[in-house]
Amino acid sequence: MQFREIIPKGKKVFLAPMAGVTDRVFREIAVRFGAGYVESEMISSKAISYRDKKTIQLSSLSEEERPCAIQLFGDNPQTMAESAKFILSTSSPDVIDINMGCPAPKINKSNAGVALMKDPKLCFEIVNKVKKAVNIPVTVKIRKGWDSANANAVEIAKICESAGADAIIIHAKTKEQMYKGKPDLEMIAKIKSAVNVPVIGNGDIKNGPDAADMFEKTKCDYVMIGRASIGNPFIFDEINCYLSNTPYRYPSIEEKMEVMREHVFNMCKYKGEYLGIREAKRHICAYIRGLNNAAFFRNLACRIENYNQFEILIKEILSHTNPLETHI
Ligand SMILES: Cc1cc2nc3c(=O)[nH]c(=O)nc-3n(C[C@H](O)[C@H](O)[C@H](O)COP(=O)(O)O)c2cc1C
Known part of the structure; x- marks a missing residue:
């Protein structure tokens, strides 16, 4: 072949x-x-x-x-x-x-x-x-x-x-x-x-x-x-x-976050939550790059310790919550 x-x-x-x-x-x-x-x-x-x-x-x-x-x-x-x-x-x-x-x-x-x-x-x-x-x-x-x-x-x-x-x-x-x-x-x-x-x-x-x-x-x-x-x-x-000269539509923040969620969820599924979350941090920080308040959210991402906190981070990003009112 x-x-x-x-x-x-x-x-x-x-x-x-x-x-x-x-x-x-x-x-x-x-x-x-x-x-x-x-x-x-x-x-x-x-x-x-x-x-x-x-x-x-x-x-x-x-x-x-x-x-x-x-x-x-x-x-x-x-x-x-x-x-x-x-x-x-x-x-x-x-x-x-x-x-x-x-x-x-x-x-x-x-x-x-x-x-x-x-x-x-x-x-x-x-x-x-x-x-x-x-x-x-x-x-x-x-x-x-x-x-x-x-x-x-x-x-x-x-x-x-x-x-x-x-x-x-x-x-x-x-x-x-x-x-x-x-x-x-x-x-x-x-x-x-x-x-x-x-x-x-x-x-x-x-x-x-x-x-x-x-x-x-x-x-x-x-x-x-x-x-x-x-x-x-x-x-x-x-x-x-x-x-191929075809129009391209950039993903919305919601779509990006959905892919990030799937990515981290599956990392936890295959590697276990402890290792999955630790290894996923690099990806999470990269997905966040370029978003409004990226530096703040990156800082939060570094402190995440489990999958629940990761879901909270996504909610924070999507709802544009005042970054100072975070739960993590
Ligand atoms: C974090 C990281 C890990 C890499 N690991 C490998 C590897 O395991 N095997 C390999 O052949 N190249 C590895 N590379 C090199 C990449 O395959 C690629 O050749 C290099 O990043 C240049 O491409 P880029 O400019 O598009 O990043 C790695 C690069 C990075 C940044």
Whole structure:
């Protein structure tokens, strides 16, 4: 099966993998609002090989979020391949994505994430072994390189393709840049010319014009949205409408709050109220961004301890209660 075949026809805007953000609940919402493809948070191949229960839980998928990739990180080709095979048998993802872009020191210390880009031979071995272990598309997510002096994304993309990668996702910033600076669209264009598999461009897309600009300047096949979707899963519809020249209606505050409610309710359902509410705070703050009195409501959101208090917060926001008369 080719990567293109698993993507719904006409869908070109994807959700990027984000640790601590793109759990099952968020992925389901993103798909409902027009994401053509979503990815799990990065999952440790080592933890899967130990059959760590929490990690296995993290890799479970529902039918409402397909097509969906499970992203694996690690530096050992055998462990990566065995974990991919195990995950295929337990949660049947549509794609296995290999993380070659994470800049976190904790991950890079063990040569995983973007550190792999310093070792092209190892990149080849990992992709090759994973590809042989599973009968679904295998993709890689790379950065521009380690730093500006070692911006080897074109070389790595070609190596990964020769090892069997079915698509290349490129976050066009170096590890040194982290999330700063502008994405190097020229680098994405170079990769697109250098490989025959689909190329997915990523970096700093916040709206329709940004996405159109990336498509136009790089000729990439798809784009991937990360941070701009946090608290704004509606962005997929918005960009889809822009790209297809269709009118878009921004959601009302009531609609936004309803989606936020569903998001937090389901996080509590799947993770338990204690953990669900704690992990949801980042999302709640992001949904609140841009509303009247956002700073005040954000402050309240930080103090929420249970689901009831969250419902009170929604009521406060919707009724425009005098912020000083709150119950939380
Ligand atoms: C909170 C957070 C967590 C992330 N976790 C991952 C991850 O698990 N795997 C990965 O490949 N990239 C991860 N990324 C990078 C994103 O997938 C994406 O490449 C990056 O945010 C650039 O896209 P953007 O400018 O649209 O946000 C993460 C980014 C953020 C902000």
